[in-house]
Every structure is written in structure tokens, then in C-alpha cells.
Amino acid sequence: MGKNIGGCHCGAVKLETDLNPMIVNLCNCNRCRVLTGSIAIAALYSDEEITMAGETKTYNYLGGSGMEVVNHFCPNCGCRIVSFAEAFPGMGAYPIGIFEKSTEFIPKSEIFTNYKLPWLQNDGCIEESFEEAAVGERLMLLLEELENR
Ligand SMILES: [Zn+2]
């Protein structure tokens, strides 16, 4: 059994990884707010670090960077499983709520603070805040995390 397991609400799609996320990011943009129905916090893993079992359906859209995002969801319960953004090749963004130990997945960065819900606070865990998509800056953060892998 992997260190972190998770899956959709109905159990048809399952995830397993031996690692903690490379980074956990809060996205405050309106696209994510609609897609999640509330607050979008995602754990980033590289594709070889995590295994997914079960069939998903996909929904494609243009992300904050203006590049395509492929969103996988469970066709039975509709739960979002992972988003693959063209801007971050080889990486997947997994909503933290689908992991069993979601309380341990704490955001360290946030983007699109200019769209942030005005009442949303954090306890100081967020070290890097960006007004817009900040793709370049986030790639730098990821590279730093990769060196600590
Ligand atoms: Zn499901």
C-alpha cells in the first residue's frame, strides 16, 4: 500500500503514490471556483509518481495561462480526479479532497489572489502568493522541490 491513497466518491477511480505532493497550490481563479464548486486546492505530482486505476472522462478547457487543461473526472460520481495543464508538462494537479490524508496536504503557494474570496485566510502556511497565473514562478518552485525529491 502506498503512502498516500485516494479516489473518487463512488470508489470507481483510485489513486496511489509513495510520495507527498511536490507542492500544494491554492488557485483563486473563477474557472477553478466553478469547476470545483468552491475552493480549488491541488496537490502536484509528476506523472510517474502516482498511479491511477479506473476509467475517467475528460473535459478540456483553456487555463489561466491561456494554454489547454485536460480535466479528468469519474463518469459515475462526477468527482474531479486530476487536471493536466499544457503549461506544466508531465505534471498532474490532484484536488486534495480526494486523498485520504487530505488534512495533511497544506497549500504552500497560491495564485490569482486578485480573484480571492475576501474572507478566505490562511494560518501562514502560504509562502508564495501571486496575483496572476505566475507559470514561470511556479515552474521555479517546482524545480526547487524536485531537487529535494
Ligand atoms: Zn466515482
Ligand SMILES: [Zn+2]
Ligand atoms: Zn484556477
